Amino acid sequence: MGQTAIEKIVTRYAVGLKPGQKVHAGDFVTIRPKHVMTHDNTGAVIPKFRSIGATRVIDPRQPVFAIDHDIQNTTPENLGKYAKIEAFAREHGIDYYPPGRGIAHQVMVEEGYVTPGALVVGSDSHSNLYGAIGAVGTPVVRTDAAALWATGQTWWQIPEQIKVNLTGKLRPGATGKDVIITLCGYFNADEVLNAAVEFHGEGVAGLSIDDRLTISNMTTEWGTLLGMFPFDEPLRDYLLARAAYFAGRTGKTPRYTREDVERWWADRDATAPDADAHYCKVLELDLSTVSPHVSGPNSVKVMRSVHEVEGEKIAVHKAYLMSCVNARLSDLEAAAGVVGDRKVAAGVEFYVAAASSDVQRLAEESGAWARLLGAGAIALPAGCGACIGLGAGTLEAGEVGISSTNRNFQGRMGSREALCYLASPAVVAESAVRGYIASPADFETQTKGSCRVLDRGEADTGAQEIIEGFPEKLSGRVLYLPLDNLNTDGIYGKDVTYRDDITLAQQGQHAMLNYDPAFQSIAREGDIIVGGRNFGSGSSREQAATALASRGIKLVIAATASQTYSRNAYNNGFVILECPALTDALAARFAGEAAAGTRTIPGPEIEVDFAGGRITMEGKAFRFAALSPTAQELVVAGGSENVVRTRLAAGV
Numbered sequence: 001m002g003q004t005a006i007e008k009i010v011t012r013y014a015v016g017l018k019p020g021q022k023v024h025a026g027d028f029v030t031i032r033p034k035h036v037m038t039h040d041n042t043g044a045v046i047p048k049f050r051s052i053g054a055t056r057v058i059d060p061r062q063p064v065f066a067i068d069h070d071i072q073n074t075t076p077e078n079l080g081k082y083a084k085i086e087a088f089a090r091e092h093g094i095d096y097y098p099p100g101r102g103i104a105h106q107v108m109v110e111e112g113y114v115t116p117g118a119l120v121v122g123s124d125s126h127s128n129l130y131g132a133i134g135a136v137g138t139p140v141v142r143t144d145a146a147a148l149w150a151t152g153q154t155w156w157q158i159p160e161q162i163k164v165n166l167t168g169k170l171r172p173g174a175t176g177k178d179v180i181i182t183l184c185g186y187f188n189a190d191e192v193l194n195a196a197v198e199f200h201g202e203g204v205a206g207l208s209i210d211d212r213l214t215i216s217n218m219t220t221e222w223g224t225l226l227g228m229f230p231f232d233e234p235l236r237d238y239l240l241a242r243a244a245y246f247a248g249r250t251g252k253t254p255r256y257t258r259e260d261v262e263r264w265w266a267d268r269d270a271t272a273p274d275a276d277a278h279y280c281k282v283l284e285l286d287l288s289t290v291s292p293h294v295s296g297p298n299s300v301k302v303m304r305s306v307h308e309v310e311g312e313k314i315a316v317h318k319a320y321l322m323s324c325v326n327a328r329l330s331d332l333e334a335a336a337g338v339v340g341d342r343k344v345a346a347g348v349e350f351y352v353a354a355a356s357s358d359v360q361r362l363a364e365e366s367g368a369w370a371r372l373l374g375a376g377a378i379a380l381p382a383g384c385g386a387c388i389g390l391g392a393g394t395l396e397a398g399e400v401g402i403s404s405t406n407r408n409f410q411g412r413m414g415s416r417e418a419l420c421y422l423a424s425p426a427v428v429a430e431s432a433v434r435g436y437i438a439s440p441a442d443f444e445t446q447t448k449g450s451c452r453v454l455d456r457g458e459a460d461t462g463a464q465e466i467i468e469g470f471p472e473k474l475s476g477r478v479l480y481l482p483l484d485n486l487n488t489d490g491i492y493g494k495d496v497t498y499r500d501d502i503t504l505a506q507q508g509q510h511a512m513l514n515y516d517p518a519f520q521s522i523a524r525e526g527d528i529i530v531g532g533r534n535f536g537s538g539s540s541r542e543q544a545a546t547a548l549a550s551r552g553i554k555l556v557i558a559a560t561a562s563q564t565y566s567r568n569a570y571n572n573g574f575v576i577l578e579c580p581a582l583t584d585a586l587a588a589r590f591a592g593e594a595a596a597g598t599r600t601i602p603g604p605e606i607e608v609d610f611a612g613g614r615i616t617m618e619g620k621a622f623r624f625a626a627l628s629p630t631a632q633e634l635v636v637a638g639g640s641e642n643v644v645r646t647r648l649a650a651g652v
Contacts, residue, residue, distance in 0.1 A: 002274025102356025112255025173441020185303025536565025
């Protein structure tokens with residue numbers, strides 16, 4: 001069987017393969033990525049690195065530090081954390097980009113760390129963005145980052161492969177943001193959950209690199225682990241332009257040269273999919289049927305055309321043009337063009353932050369920055385800020401926001417009692433000057449797409465091998481959480497995520513408060529959470545797993561789970577299982593309570609039989625797939641830090 005483009009790239013970066021061995025979806029592999037990016041969370045990775053017994057970074061060229069999340073926070077504690085990160089980078093010879101240089105993902109692309117055919121990971125859920133440059137870009141978690149610093153490698157299970165064929169061409173007024181909003185809203189039944197997506201088709205050539213960066217970035221919200229575009233002529237032209245820029249910089253060695261780009265181009269077939277490559281699904285979207293859309297409120301997977309919404313005159317209080325998904329030069333210029341000579345509407349605060357200092361400089365040179373500020377926009381530093389609910393301009397209770405960011409989860413950008421919609425920079429700008437959700441391109445089309453799905457089959461029900469030290473059975477009371485797409489912001493809120501002073505023992509006190517303030521009074525030590533589909537979606541914060549363990553939750557069972565969340569869980573020795581039949585049974589049983597708005601529902605006792613591969617509730621059995629020995633080993637060891645610590649001590 002042939003390989004997909006993703007499988008070919010992973011084979012290149014896999015460690016310990018036999019000569020000629022090829023890897024495919026489902027395989028557990030040890031990988032040595034070209035780069036691993038960390039941002040503010042570097043401050044939390046450093047003590048992990050030291051706790052596993054590491055004293056030196058094995059390959060100082062592999063890590064990249066770029067500070068971007070909480071850069072408006074000038075408290076002594078936060079500035080002290082940044083100083084420690086910079087000192088660590090200096091000590092180990094690691095590339096460091098200070099607060100204000102830009103959002104980490106943008107910096108990774110601008111500075112040339114991401115190249116076609118590379119495997120680049122980041123300790124952030126939006127590392128999917130790197131796929132726009134023809135790379136395998138995917139998130140890892142903090143524990144992985146520490147292991148990578150110490151050993152240069154980590155483990156990864158190759159996800160299922162899905163081909164997305166893009167046909168047709170975008171109509172004037174539709175953007176890459178509209179494409180990904182359409183994909184999230186049109187294919188919103190977990191078609192791509194935890195998968196690896198490759199974009200193909202004649203429609204790709206008509207998408208700019210900025211459009212591709214936007215689409216790849218928000219494949220995270222669609223539910224995928226990566227979204228990769230091919231290495232084609234538009235990308236080659238973009239890389240040649242970057243190479244020329246690098247060559248013109250004084251005092252710096254070019255990250256790559258024109259000769260490098262031409263060499264990659266000549267070898268591009270080596271990372272193109274084989275004719276007989278296997279994809280588990282094939283989706284198709286006609287780009288000519290994409291029109292301006294908004295997501296929300298407070299959900300990425302609910303979309304409506306702006307043409308429809310505009311008639312309702314939904315008033316907005318705050319508008320946002322920022323983030324790693326939509327704050328590049330083309331976005332700022334598009335917004336400035338929409339604003340023209342108009343002013344921001346009375347009662348609206350319009351916040352603007354460039355994706356990087358370079359982008360802001362170029363926007364200032366083009367006049368776009370001055371036009372936006374002249375219209376009344378409020379400038380913020382190049383960083384994440386309000387997108388993650390930090391710094392100036394967050395949403396207050398009762399307010400409505402329209403944002404070019406990538407997430408609008410309840411409470412993410414401010415109050416849980418606010419509403420937030422996502423849209424393109426053009427729609428955000430038009431809404432800011434009109435005072436209600438509106439678009440400068442007023443047209444609507446009937447979206448055309450299709451999905452061919454292969455049946456996964458039932459979970460393995462055979463006897464499961466249990467390694468020494470792993471429990472054969474566990475039991476406890478069910479805590480049923482009746483919500484699909486329960487995200488990490490809900491499990492562990494943004495107000496505590498970047499506080500390094502909160503100990504593991506204290507994390508449990510903050511668990512689930514953004515999802516349900518009543519959770520803490522209902523939960524008991526030894527409970528077993530049963531959640532819905534795509535449990536743990538959203539960001540890569542590992543505290544969403546460790547906080548539940550800290551609270552005394554025995555394990556989590558979900559219909560389906562975010563693979564990033566599962567990775568965090570097992571990397572910290574915490575068990576999460578998938579059993580959709582159990583979730584469906586509880587959903588039917590507690591339909592009334594869920595409909596009434598109850599978010600944490602105590603249920604009956606259940607028994608989890610790992611050896612038999614079944615969960616028993618009130619005499620009825622529900623099957624689940626076997627846990628791999630790798631997952632069991634991580635649990636027995638108490639997490640991957642202990643596994644790496646043991647290997648370092650043994651000199652492996």
